[in-house]
Amino acid sequence: MESIEELAARAAAGDGNAAADFVRQFWPDAYRIAFATLHNREAAQDTAQEACARAWSGFSRLRDTSRARVWFYRIVANESKRTAQRSARDRFSALDAATEKNFITVDVAHESGERVDLRAAIASLDESLRLTILLRYYFDLTNAEAARVLGILPVTVRWRLMVAHRRLREILLARDVSPSLLTSSRRFLSP
Amino acid sequence: MNELNSDSMRSATRDYAEQIAVPVFDERPIRARAREKLAPQRGWRRTTVAIATAAVIIAAALNGPAVVAQVEHMVQAVLTIGGTQVPVTVQAVSLQQAQRDMPFTVVAPPVIPGYQQSIREIVAQSSPQASRLMVQYTGSPSVAPVTIMESSATAAHTELRIWSSKMPNAQPPQPMRPPELHGAGPEQQATLQIRANGGRQFRVRLTPQSWTAGSTRIDLLSPPGALSAAQMLAIRRGMSR
Numbered sequence: 406m407e408s409i410e411e412l413a414a415r416a417a418a419g420d421g422n423a424a425a426d427f428v429r430q431f432w433p434d435a436y437r438i439a440f441a442t443l444h445n446r447e448a449a450q451d452t453a454q455e456a457c458a459r460a461w462s463g464f465s466r467l468r469d470t471s472r473a474r475v476w477f478y479r480i481v482a483n484e485s486k487r488t489a490q491r492s493a494r495d496r497f498s499a500l501d502a503a504t505e506k507n508f509i510t511v512d513v514a515h516e517s518g519e520r521v522d523l524r525a526a527i528a529s530l531d532e533s534l535r536l537t538i539l540l541r542y543y544f545d546l547t548n549a550e551a552a553r554v555l556g557i558l559p560v561t562v563r564w565r566l567m568v569a570h571r572r573l574r575e576i577l578l579a580r581d582v583s584p585s586l587l588t589s590s591r592r593f594l595s596p
Numbered sequence: 597m598n599e600l601n602s603d604s605m606r607s608a609t610r611d612y613a614e615q616i617a618v619p620v621f622d623e624r625p626i627r628a629r630a631r632e633k634l635a636p637q638r639g640w641r642r643t644t645v646a647i648a649t650a651a652v653i654i655a656a657a658l659n660g661p662a663v664v665a666q667v668e669h670m671v672q673a674v675l676t677i678g679g680t681q682v683p684v685t686v687q688a689v690s691l692q693q694a695q696r697d698m699p700f701t702v703v704a705p706p707v708i709p710g711y712q713q714s715i716r717e718i719v720a721q722s723s724p725q726a727s728r729l730m731v732q733y734t735g736s737p738s739v740a741p742v743t744i745m746e747s748s749a750t751a752a753h754t755e756l757r758i759w760s761s762k763m764p765n766a767q768p769p770q771p772m773r774p775p776e777l778h779g780a781g782p783e784q785q786a787t788l789q790i791r792a793n794g795g796r797q798f799r800v801r802l803t804p805q806s807w808t809a810g811s812t813r814i815d816l817l818s819p820p821g822a823l824s825a826a827q828m829l830a831i832r833r834g835m836s837r
């Protein structure tokens with residue numbers, strides 16, 4: 406099976422089918438990153454499409470195909486940030502965002518248990534923290550890779566992870582969650 | 597201080613991400629947007645070339661071959677051998693014709709997806725050994741085309757200046773004076789000068805990649821951003837056999 410790097414190399418060489426396959430393969434990731442930033446389904450879909458188009462038209466500028474995934478995530482993260490800034494300016498998304506947060510909470514409310522509490526707590530985090538933990542814990546990027554995607558320093562990634570852990574802990578304690586989720590581990594600081 | 601268990605965190609993040617309902621992938625709007633993004637670059641390139649009598653000049657001082665230019669309607673060249681300029685002819689040919697005409701073994705140039713290829717012979721009647729084959733690829737977003745020059749690896753040092761011109765509304769350009777060499781870089785570098793009559797002038801310094809395949813010397817000139825490292829490597833590999 407063709408690796409991501411090989412696919413990206415073909416796309417960078419001008420193969421339109423490879424570019425289409427690449428964005429198709431990474432479409433779910435693009436949408437999840439956009440949604441984690443915006444918490445609005447329509448805006449996330451539009452943003453993910455725009456990011457995919459930017460990547461598609463920009464493959465010729467991709468120099469290191471071994472970093473194609475990080476390169477692509479960075480395009481999506483930047484596009485999401487632009488949309489968020491535009492939305493803030495236009496003041497139209499505040500209600501939508503609130504609705505989406507409720508939507509997520511309602512979605513998970515019929516389930517029970519600690520995982521649901523934690524998942525809902527993640528949804529209620531600030532977008533920069535939410536995106537950072539998504540990149541680290543869902544996409545399994547290293548701190549350095551996550552930093553490259555977000556355009557920040559690796560030490561800032563570590564700081565955000567620490568803050569995210571602390572906020573989640575506070576949220577869960579406020580909800581009187583089981584102490585089994587809490588531990589004295591600080592492993593999240595590992596690279 | 598107690599902190600969250602990392603495994604719980606990872607698991608919960610996965611739950612959070614996977615409960616996001618991802619819409620079905622639709623290629624059409626993405627393809628359409630990608631096309632729109634590429635269009636302005638092409639439009640800018642056409643405008644740049646056609647705004648006025650645009651002259652694109654390469655004045656290069658390479659050890660052996662030298663290179664390049666934007667070629668549409670007219671290509672002119674000057675070959676200097678031992679300080680003396682000798683007349684050359686430039687003509688478009690097929691690969692088969694070039695393989696018959698050139699005094700060295702012509703290495704078949706690769707097809708680059710998305711680019712149009714044109715082949716020209718630059719022949720000095722008085723000194724056939726100094727003849728060159730110029731393969732140009734147009735279609736990249738950059739101003740100047742990607743160019744591959746082939747020449748004899750054993751030919752004596754010569755200096756080649758090539759320039760070309762294009763008039764608006766497809767009018768044939770007037771013959772121009774050859775470019776001066778004051779903009780040429782040191783050996784193994786080429787300087788691309790782009791001038792528009794009455795307009796701005798800018799200069800791009802190019803570092804050619806040169807190698808030999810048998811008795812043929814090959815120079816690849818790629819304007820910045822036109823080719824990726826992987827593409828250049830593929831060309832080099834394809835033309836080294």
